[in-house]
Amino acid sequence: MSKSIIWVGIFVAAFAGLLLLQHFTSDEYSGGGEAGYGGMGGGASENTTQAGGGEELSGAQLFANFGCVNCHGAEMQGTKMGPSLAGVAKYYNREKLIAYLRNPEANMSGDRFDQYKKDFPGGLMPSYGNRDPKDLGKIADFILSSK
Numbered sequence: 001m002s003k004s005i006i007w008v009g010i011f012v013a014a015f016a017g018l019l020l021l022q023h024f025t026s027d028e029y030s031g032g033g034e035a036g037y038g039g040m041g042g043g044a045s046e047n048t049t050q051a052g053g054g055e056e057l058s059g060a061q062l063f064a065n066f067g068c069v070n071c072h073g074a075e076m077q078g079t080k081m082g083p084s085l086a087g088v089a090k091y092y093n094r095e096k097l098i099a100y101l102r103n104p105e106a107n108m109s110g111d112r113f114d115q116y117k118k119d120f121p122g123g124l125m126p127s128y129g130n131r132d133p134k135d136l137g138k139i140a141d142f143i144l145s146s147k
């Protein structure tokens with residue numbers, strides 16, 4: 001919830017900045033007027049880089065951000081916690097992969113999952129059904145593009 005407040009702040013600040021800029025450039029008016037808008041969003045806009053608000057992240061960044069790397073490794077090479085995703089593209093199209101991420105247990109198909117159960121007895125692939133499908137789509141594209 002505080003995130004949305006920050007975003008609103010950023011928008012207001014950007015808008016005020018544009019108005020101010022237009023005002024100065026069209027009137028060749030320099031000086032006095034800056035007091036009104038100047039300070040409004042200064043603090044908020046500082047947060048732009050830190051907020052990390054989902055939307056602009058690439059599939060690779062989301063793969064790291066969502067914690068996939070913890071189990072599947074930074075290069076998808078696999079870890080003790082999860083299998084390599086190296087050859088996985090051949091089993092999925094985009095939709096299937098998104099469906100799998102949203103609900104792994106209902107979408108496990110193939111003998112390799114029996115092997116996974118033996119290899120990762122304590123670990124289960126978490127479900128990401130509560131995440132933004134757009135983000136899952138980006139992650140799917142990322143996985144499918146790195147064969």
Ligand code: HEC
Pocket residue numbers: 063066067068069070071072081082083085088091100101104112113116117120123124125126128139
């Ligand atoms: C807690 C560890 C863990 C995390 C975090 C995790 N996975 Fe998994 N993942 C697994 C395990 C273990 C399996 C093997 C299937 C099983 O046992 O449920 C798996 C299976 C998969 C598969 C299926 C592989 C196949 O052969 O079809 C894909 C695709 C996958 N994970 C992608 C992801 C993505 C993308 C993320 C992040 C959004 C992620 N995983 C996060 C542990 C994890």
